Amino acid sequence: MHFDWSAEQQAAYEATLAAVRKEFPGPVRDGSFSRKDWLVLGGLGLLGLSVPAEYGGGGLGALETAHRVEAFGRGCPDTGLVFAASAHLFACAMPLVGFAGAAAKKRFLPGIASGELVAGNAMTEEGAGSDVSRLATIATEAPGGFVLNGTKSFVSNGPEADVFVTYATTDPSLGHLGITGFVVARETGGLHVGGPQEKMGLQSVPAGPVTFEDCFVPKEQVLGVPGQGGAIFQHSMSWERACLFAGYVGMLDRVMEQSVEYARSRRQFGAPIGNHQSVSNRVADMKLRLEGARLLLYSACWQMDQGRPSLIGTALSKLAVSQAAVANALDAVAVFGGRGYLREWGVEAVLRDSIPATIFSGTSDIQRLVIAKELGL
Structure with missing residues (x-):
């Protein structure tokens, strides 16, 4: 098993990243998304990535879908928008894809994929x-x-x-x-x-x-x-716990880049703060959590594409990404210091947006319960 993206897949990632950065440069908004935002997301293909092409979607598997959602999360500073789109796709569209009758699919899926409908x-x-x-x-x-x-x-x-x-x-x-x-x-x-x-x-x-x-x-x-x-809901949770959290992996990438850049440019005691071990060790731990979470998420999505989704795999992935999101957000606030507490820098929003990741799609304690049961405890 390896995750070596093809040139075409990497180009799709880079194109999504560039388009999202252009369309949604920030800042993080205080209110809900607009219908114009939603239609833009539909036009970028982000609302129908895993929906079959016959209904206007991208027809992608779980791993490629996650890769594109990761680009979305990395490029868009508004994690709420990323979550709204992902919940729409994974908790709503995918149950329709898998279980709705022909008439319901034809009625709802094209609008869900295009952004004409919000689910x-x-x-x-x-x-x-x-x-x-x-x-x-x-x-x-x-x-x-x-x-x-x-x-x-x-x-x-x-x-x-x-x-x-x-x-x-x-x-x-x-x-x-x-x-x-x-x-x-x-x-x-x-x-x-x-x-x-x-x-x-x-x-x-x-x-x-x-x-x-x-x-x-x-x-x-x-x-x-x-x-x-009950089975349909758990099916949707497999998609959500894997692919939705790719948006948080993208967010972790973005915060990692911001923290490294700030640690290089911010000077205290006559040197960049990144030269001080208390800061560099913190950034190293952020990188460790990010890459571990990314690999677990890719593994869970790969297993779904192989037709053998794993309860323990998606639970480990969801737990690792959500816990990393909160821990890295706290570390980012610490790296930025007082500026990490100011809204204009956007770091405090990352912390506020990360905390619910440990609650929705099954709390962290529920994921631990699933893991323990799968281990026979």
Whole structure:
């Protein structure tokens, strides 16, 4: 197994990096993305990288997709925008690619890939975060489909979304085997979208509640078959825990470059601060975390492309990248000193945007639990 990119793959990476730097030079915004931003991302192909070409996507495998998302994260200082696009693609488009019927794919996937539609993943509830087998949202079978009732408490992209991928309990007695997945258009009767919530970071990602009140969803918009929702959600999490976090690897690259440049140019005690071992050792540790996380992420994506996705592989990847993101962000603030605390330098935003990486897509403790179980503990 090796990760030697072909000339074509490396050229695609460099082209994405250059285009993103041109279109999104910064600074990090205080509010959510605009529809113009979204259409630009669609035009760059970043909203449909792993969507089949017949639906307007790039048709890439997991590893090539991650490579392009990595370029996106490296070139765009607004990590919230990178996350919003990646959640749209991996948590919403990929369940449709894998499990939606032909009519639903034709209706939703082209718009998702082009940026004409914004997608939101509606799974989290007040009483169901890490334990996704306890969904209080109920889907009751009705003639021609299902009627949904319940509230999703935190939906990334929710306030802006045109289409939602959601999950509801169809048989409470079966736990995770009694969950069914659905794709629901925003204009569907009985679907109510709440306003954006205030967050610590990832400001470009609007997030808010979504409520289903006697919301009828036709059977053509069921994902897979009733009861398959738990497996479909885990399928989407494999994509998200691997490929979405490539954006954080790109961010780590960007922060690494900024920290090295600053350590070379900033002088204290008559020398560049990088000459002082307390600073150079910190930067060396940043590089160690970055490259270890990158290799674990590439390995997880490679296994997905081989048709043998690994629970322990994606858990190790997600844990390593998210932990590295927080640790390196803290180290970057320390390298920049007082300037690392000032918003104008952008370093403090990296820290705020890194902390949620240890929470979404399964907390760090959940990843450790998965790893321990896979090891037989």
